[in-house]
Amino acid sequence: MRLITVAGPPSVGKTSVIVKTAKILVERGARPGVVKFDSLSTSDDVVFRRAGLQVAVGLAGGVCPDHFFVSNIDDCVQWADRAGLDMLIAESAGLCNRCSPHIRGVAAVCVVDALSGVHTPRKIGPMLKLADVVVITKADIVSQAEREVFAHHAHLANPKAALLFFNGVTGQGAAELAHHLAAAPRIAALEGERLRFPMPSAVCPYCIGETAIGRAHQRGNVRKMTFEDTAL
Amino acid sequence: MTDFESCLGCAESDGAAAHAAPDRLATREPPPHRPVPAVVSLTVVPGKGKAGERERETLHVEAGEVVCVVGPTGSGKSRLLGDIECLAQGDSPSGRRVLVNGEAPKPEWRFAAHQKLVAQVSQNMNFVVDLSVAEFIAMHAECRQVADPRRIAREVIACANDLAGETFGGGVSLTQLSGGQTRALMIADTALVSASPIVLIDEIENAGIDRKRALALLVAREKIVVISTHDPILALMGGRRAVVRHGAVAAILATSAEERTHLARLQEIDQAMLDLRQRLRTGERVGALPPILSGTKPWTR
Numbered sequence: 001m002r003l004i005t006v007a008g009p010p011s012v013g014k015t016s017v018i019v020k021t022a023k024i025l026v027e028r029g030a031r032p033g034v035v036k037f038d039s040l041s042t043s044d045d046v047v048f049r050r051a052g053l054q055v056a057v058g059l060a061g062g063v064c065p066d067h068f069f070v071s072n073i074d075d076c077v078q079w080a081d082r083a084g085l086d087m088l089i090a091e092s093a094g095l096c097n098r099c100s101p102h103i104r105g106v107a108a109v110c111v112v113d114a115l116s117g118v119h120t121p122r123k124i125g126p127m128l129k130l131a132d133v134v135v136i137t138k139a140d141i142v143s144q145a146e147r148e149v150f151a152h153h154a155h156l157a158n159p160k161a162a163l164l165f166f167n168g169v170t171g172q173g174a175a176e177l178a179h180h181l182a183a184a185p186r187i188a189a190l191e192g193e194r195l196r197f198p199m200p201s202a203v204c205p206y207c208i209g210e211t212a213i214g215r216a217h218q219r220g221n222v223r224k225m226t227f228e229d230t231a232l
Numbered sequence: 233m234t235d236f237e238s239c240l241g242c243a244e245s246d247g248a249a250a251h252a253a254p255d256r257l258a259t260r261e262p263p264p265h266r267p268v269p270a271v272v273s274l275t276v277v278p279g280k281g282k283a284g285e286r287e288r289e290t291l292h293v294e295a296g297e298v299v300c301v302v303g304p305t306g307s308g309k310s311r312l313l314g315d316i317e318c319l320a321q322g323d324s325p326s327g328r329r330v331l332v333n334g335e336a337p338k339p340e341w342r343f344a345a346h347q348k349l350v351a352q353v354s355q356n357m358n359f360v361v362d363l364s365v366a367e368f369i370a371m372h373a374e375c376r377q378v379a380d381p382r383r384i385a386r387e388v389i390a391c392a393n394d395l396a397g398e399t400f401g402g403g404v405s406l407t408q409l410s411g412g413q414t415r416a417l418m419i420a421d422t423a424l425v426s427a428s429p430i431v432l433i434d435e436i437e438n439a440g441i442d443r444k445r446a447l448a449l450l451v452a453r454e455k456i457v458v459i460s461t462h463d464p465i466l467a468l469m470g471g472r473r474a475v476v477r478h479g480a481v482a483a484i485l486a487t488s489a490e491e492r493t494h495l496a497r498l499q500e501i502d503q504a505m506l507d508l509r510q511r512l513r514t515g516e517r518v519g520a521l522p523p524i525l526s527g528t529k530p531w532t533r
Binding site for chain 2: 114115118141142143145146148149152165170171172176
């Protein structure tokens with residue numbers, strides 16, 4: 001089984017990237033499936049099914065999406081195995097830029113869109129900085145100069161990653177991404193493997209449903225902001 | 233800053249860290265300089281047309297040549313330029329492959345901004361970035377590893393003002409520029425910042441900019457220049473022209489000696505039209521037309 005984690009901010013075009021790339025992988029004889037992680041709801045499973053792909057859906061609900069992901073990903077691999085797939089693409093939205101589902105020894109893709117502005121690549125944390133492949137979508141919509149600056153900033157944020165442009169409408173770039181995915185390492189199970197980066201952590205009253213605002217409720221693992229006028 | 237924090241990225245906004253390194257991009261070591269390879273030839277290996285039929289013609293261009301691309305709107309001129317821009321390897325809708333010096337280009341030539349082989353003046357002039365003109369051009373120059381980004385930004389702006397009608401300063405926001413100003417800026421940027429051996433021009437419209445001077449700026453010696461156009465003057469300026477039909481290159485014609493002799497006259501007419509436009513713009517009245525437009529000047533030279 002080859003597992004690939006695909007992460008990226010909402011609405012960058014992750015689903016289109018996966019559908020277009022999976023089509024090429026299928027043409028080349030692979031049997032890819034998808035697990036879609038989202039927070040509250042998704043209709044992307046319909047899109048994947050229409051594309052002829054087997055899909056599982058995981059909705060985090062009230063739980064941190066990253067924690068939900070890591071608690072379930074090994075079960076997803078086992079499901080894919082039972083379903084007769086030889087590749088599982090795990091799609092998850094990086095809802096807070098702090099999210100990073102990437103796992104050691106597992107191919108990691110980060111999708112960003114060129115419309116998000118040239119400063120975005122350095123604002124995105126480990127999701128982009130620890131990816132093996134950075135996919136830039138919607139690059140055809142901006143001028144060549146802005147596209148170049150964006151790609152350069154992505155390269156500076158993660159110099160080791162392969163960088164590629166992907167047109168989610170025409171599918172340009174899909175062949176190249178398929179090439180990367182087909183070379184993803186094989187895994188049997190994730191038991192005992194490690195995340196590339198720790199998950200956002202918090203154990204505080206808000207984690208278990210507190211909604212009241214005030215110092216009295218800020219107990220446990222609380223991180224406070226510092227301001228210039230109070231720093232001393 | 234620890235590894236953990238630097239990877240987190242958001243540590244930048246944490247008070248003290250933000251003061252210590254206000255711009256981490258600027259303070260980071262630039263990638264090692266790898267010069268752009270010399271390009272002696274560009275070959276577009278046929279793909280397929282819009283209906284899936286095989287493309288017949290191979291387009292082969294050598295350094296120092298200007299080749300035009302002509303065809304009705306929607307015929308696939310921009311697609312051809314797009315394939316060259318991304319150095320397509322059978323992964324674009326046309327299925328074309330682009331060879332540089334007879335070989336498939338290395339992946340880093342396709343994606344690394346500082347050693348990009350292709351500079352393009354495209355029809356797409358959109359910006360989403362909220363920066364001043366000078367800031368953005370300097371940022372682009374930094375990507376292209378130009379020695380003095382601020383100086384080159386000033387030169388680009390001066391050059392753009394030279395091409396466009398209404399002048400603008402470096403402090404104005406990119407998104408506030410008019411269509412003509414943006415076009416002039418991108419032409420100057422392509423000519424002065426992007427020192428790529430292959431230049432693609434997707435239609436220089438007459439509106440708002442001095443086309444002849446723009447071309448003179450872009451078409452430098454020893455470069456490969458591909459111009460997509462509907463304009464007879466531009467089309468005849470190329471040594472050859474590729475005719476695109478239904479998404480495929482249908483024919484490649486060399487500009488004939490007869491066609492070349494028409495060029496001078498067409499340019500004269502064009503200049504007269506430009507002069508007329510300039511007079512109308514500045515509020516003048518049009519009196520007698522110049523001989524070349526009034527028909528009093530004989531057609532033969």
